[in-house]
Amino acid sequence: MYVLQLAKLSDAEMTIAISGTEDKLRMAQENFGVDEIMNISTEKLCDGIKRITSGKGVDIVFDRVVNNEIIDSSLKILANSGKFVIIKSPIL
Numbered sequence: 001m002y003v004l005q006l007a008k009l010s011d012a013e014m015t016i017a018i019s020g021t022e023d024k025l026r027m028a029q030e031n032f033g034v035d036e037i038m039n040i041s042t043e044k045l046c047d048g049i050k051r052i053t054s055g056k057g058v059d060i061v062f063d064r065v066v067n068n069e070i071i072d073s074s075l076k077i078l079a080n081s082g083k084f085v086i087i088k089s090p091i092l
Contacts, residue, residue, distance in 0.1 A: 003062040003064060003087060004017060004028055004032040004034060005032065006062065007060075007062065008032065008033070012059075012060075013059075014035045014036065014053075015032075015033075015034045015036070016034065016035065016037070016038060016049070016052060016058065016090055017029070017032070017034040017037045017038070018037075018038045018045065018084075019037075019038075019039065019040065020039065020040050020041040021039075021041070022039065025038075025039060026046040026050075027039040033043070036052050037069060038052065045073045045074075045076075045077060046073060046076050046077055049069070049077040050077075053079075056079050057077050057078050057079035057082060058077055058082060059078075059081075059082050059083065060076060060080050060082060060083045060084075060085060060086055061074040061077065061078060061082070061084050061085065062085050063084065063085065063086050063087065064086075064087045064088065066086055066088065071084075084086050
């Protein structure tokens with residue numbers, strides 16, 4: 001959820017929380033005030049982002065999962081000149 005805080009602090013025009021669980025999405029909406037939520041267990045990432053952004057795509061993707069499928073999908077949803085940021089926490 002720290003990624004949502006980072007997006008809000010950066011004065012993002014719109015924040016979109018993406019998860020495969022309703023609990024995480026509800027928490028993102030209630031605790032962080034995200035503008036949109038998308039459940040990837042019920043909607044394909046690319047289709048949902050196109051719907052939410054009216055086909056524009058997103059300006060930045062913060063990814064903390066990092067697997068090939070998510071990277072491929074994330075690159076497809078970026079707007080022109082969009083940025084893809086991988087955030088990994090060190091193992092303590």
